[in-house]
Amino acid sequence: MPALLSVEDVTRRFGGILALDGVSFALEEGQIGGLIGPNGAGKTTAFNVITRLYPADSGRVLFDGENLLRSPAHKVVSHGIARTFQNVALFAHMTVLENVLVGAHARTGFRGEAKAQAEALETLAYLDLAELAHRAAGGLPFGTLKRIELARALVSRPRLLLLDEPAGGLNHEEVDELQGVIRRIRADHSLTVLLVEHHMNLVMSVSDRVHVLNFGRKIAEGTPAEVRANPEVIEAYLGSDDVAEPETTALALEVEGDDGAP
Amino acid sequence: MARAARSTGGVAPPSSTPLRRALSAGAVACLVLLVLALPVLLETRTYELARAAEYAIAILGLVVLVGFTGQISLGHGAFMAIGGYTSGVLMFHTGVAGALTIPLAGVVAGLIGFFFGFPALRLSGVYLALATFALAVAVPSILKRFEGLTGGSGGLVLDVLAPPGRLHVRPERWLYYLTVSIALVLFALTWLLLRGRAGRALRAIRDGEVAAVSFGVNVALYKALAFGLSAAYAGVAGSLLVIDSGFVNPDTFPIELSIRILVGAVVAGLTTLGAIPLGALFIEFLPIYSQQVSQQAPAVIYGAALILIMVLLPSGAAGLIRRLLSPVIGRL
Numbered sequence: 001m002p003a004l005l006s007v008e009d010v011t012r013r014f015g016g017i018l019a020l021d022g023v024s025f026a027l028e029e030g031q032i033g034g035l036i037g038p039n040g041a042g043k044t045t046a047f048n049v050i051t052r053l054y055p056a057d058s059g060r061v062l063f064d065g066e067n068l069l070r071s072p073a074h075k076v077v078s079h080g081i082a083r084t085f086q087n088v089a090l091f092a093h094m095t096v097l098e099n100v101l102v103g104a105h106a107r108t109g110f111r112g113e114a115k116a117q118a119e120a121l122e123t124l125a126y127l128d129l130a131e132l133a134h135r136a137a138g139g140l141p142f143g144t145l146k147r148i149e150l151a152r153a154l155v156s157r158p159r160l161l162l163l164d165e166p167a168g169g170l171n172h173e174e175v176d177e178l179q180g181v182i183r184r185i186r187a188d189h190s191l192t193v194l195l196v197e198h199h200m201n202l203v204m205s206v207s208d209r210v211h212v213l214n215f216g217r218k219i220a221e222g223t224p225a226e227v228r229a230n231p232e233v234i235e236a237y238l239g240s241d242d243v244a245e246p247e248t249t250a251l252a253l254e255v256e257g258d259d260g261a262p
Numbered sequence: 263m264a265r266a267a268r269s270t271g272g273v274a275p276p277s278s279t280p281l282r283r284a285l286s287a288g289a290v291a292c293l294v295l296l297v298l299a300l301p302v303l304l305e306t307r308t309y310e311l312a313r314a315a316e317y318a319i320a321i322l323g324l325v326v327l328v329g330f331t332g333q334i335s336l337g338h339g340a341f342m343a344i345g346g347y348t349s350g351v352l353m354f355h356t357g358v359a360g361a362l363t364i365p366l367a368g369v370v371a372g373l374i375g376f377f378f379g380f381p382a383l384r385l386s387g388v389y390l391a392l393a394t395f396a397l398a399v400a401v402p403s404i405l406k407r408f409e410g411l412t413g414g415s416g417g418l419v420l421d422v423l424a425p426p427g428r429l430h431v432r433p434e435r436w437l438y439y440l441t442v443s444i445a446l447v448l449f450a451l452t453w454l455l456l457r458g459r460a461g462r463a464l465r466a467i468r469d470g471e472v473a474a475v476s477f478g479v480n481v482a483l484y485k486a487l488a489f490g491l492s493a494a495y496a497g498v499a500g501s502l503l504v505i506d507s508g509f510v511n512p513d514t515f516p517i518e519l520s521i522r523i524l525v526g527a528v529v530a531g532l533t534t535l536g537a538i539p540l541g542a543l544f545i546e547f548l549p550i551y552s553q554q555v556s557q558q559a560p561a562v563i564y565g566a567a568l569i570l571i572m573v574l575l576p577s578g579a580a581g582l583i584r585r586l587l588s589p590v591i592g593r594l
């Protein structure tokens with residue numbers, strides 16, 4: 001089966017820092033792929049390169065056979081790629097409904113307003129957000145904001161959904177719920193998902209395949225079980241401040257999210 | 263400043279309940295009636311009220327730009343000058359009636375604003391403020407150079423505005439109703455535009471460019487379009503200013519005019535179209551009353567009043583209206 005997304009030998013520098021150093025990985029249609037690594041490993045940068053917010057210094061990103069690096073950032077969503085943001089990037093002064101409607105911007109013309117509204121409301125209901133539709137997004141609880149971001153992404157009708165630390169800042173109950181939500185949306189919308197997450201229980205339980213970055217390089221790839229047992233991966237996590245326990249099970253610890261670029 | 267002034271408050275009012283919709287429709291209808299009756303109620307102030315309506319159009323343009331896209335302009339007088347001179351030159355050289363030149367004045371100013379909008383993208387905050395300020399300084403003196411067309415420093419003396427045909431209306435009333443009709447149409451159009459997809463895209467850009475781009479908003483295009491639209495409104499206002507003055511010269515559009523429009527926008531609150539008329543009345547009448555209070559130093563009174571307003575109403579008249587209405591609206 002040909003890959004839906006394939007990142008090929010992508011490099012991205014920030015001054016002296018190699019945020020991505022010849023990174024390659026691929027995602028098959030329908031898969032949930034985990035992308036993990038300690039803080040600063042380059043995960044968010046990978047999202048930003050795929051969605052064209054940052055140009056890559058070299059390499060290719062193929063989506064359904066097309067080189068995304070030739071698209072301007074605002075065209076990426078029309079290819080069928082939607083994302084959420086590590087630190088939540090909602091429109092604070094707009095209502096929840098309006099936020100979600102922006103998700104439909106690219107696929108609705110100037111005449112599609114009524115249909116877009118109906119679909120946005122439907123998606124809000126799907127994620128149990130219906131009663132918040134007319135509230136301003138600013139000031140709602142963090143977990144709710146993350147869910148609204150998810151709704152905005154879904155309304156764009158993506159084939160590929162990029163989730164940047166969706167569990168960051170959520171409590172245990174919310175994380176359990178999120179796990180169900182991710183599975184459910186994959187099934188209901190026949191989505192492919194790329195999941196960046198520090199919450200190891202979550203990544204390991206929902207991912208079909210896990211890719212590991214460290215200091216901008218890909219150090220491992222495999223099934224959750226393989227990655228969990230990979231000595232280099234354990235080493236990477238031990239070497240960082242993220243995890244203190246010198247055991248394989250350290251990967252199961254919950255690790256706090258960091259504050260990176262978008 | 264733009265940032266501090268913008269606020270939707272904690273709760274966004276749901277605009278969809280039928281009762282609220284009926285009430286706001288009723289309120290708008292009452293306001294429109296009041297606006298139409300004003301020259302009868304305030305006979306002696308008709309001319310000033312027409313001026314205020316011109317300012318309201320220019321402020322509307324600025325609010326679209328500053329309040330809805332987060333860009334700033336200290337130089338909207340430049341676009342007013344472009345619109346004003348478009349009308350002046352056409353009237354002077356072709357003898358066409360002033361009112362007929364207004365659409366073209368808007369289009370010319372709008373196109374120039376649109377193309378100015380692209381380089382403006384690379385600037386933000388103070389830099390954009392300075393660039394637009396420079397534009398306001400430069401445009402009148404550039405226009406002055408085309409002496410054959412624009413009459414140089416002396417400018418052009420134009421026909422005084424007269425009601426068309428045998429319409430027996432006093433000229434200032436004709437001016438008032440012309441200006442107010444244009445203003446109402448532009449307000450309605452803007453309101454329709456901003457509540458739909460395009461307005462959402464603009465507000466999305468203001469609140470978070472990265473997320474807006476990621477969901478397909480062409481930020482460069484929308485910002486330039488907003489600049490163009492904003493400039494078009496300024497052009498229409500400038501055209502009306504020239505038509506009612508009966509002449510145009512570089513001094514018709516001093517830099518002070520740009521600042522005055524910005525003051526009006528800030529006083530109105532930058533986010534709510536409904537409060538714009540208050541901002542317009544403020545910048546038209548406060549200088550007149552300042553003059554009456556103190557012959558020696560009207561600017562001091564003007565400045566003091568402005569500071570007082572900014573302190574007491576940090577989110578402008580819009581904020582005040584919201585605060586006054588929220589106990590009422592909250593119960594509906």
Ligand SMILES: Nc1ncnc2c1ncn2[C@@H]1O[C@H](COP(=O)(O)OP(=O)(O)O)[C@@H](O)[C@H]1O
Pocket residue numbers: 014017018019037038039040041042043044045046258260261
């Ligand atoms: N916009 C930026 N400017 C400069 N450096 C950046 C920028 N974005 C990311 N970096 C750097 O690139 C590296 C990878 O960051 P990031 O992709 O955010 O890591 P992760 O998401 O894996 O925690 C870090 O060293 C970070 O400081």
Ligand SMILES: [Mg+2]
Pocket residue numbers: 043044045086260
């Ligand atoms: Mg990150």
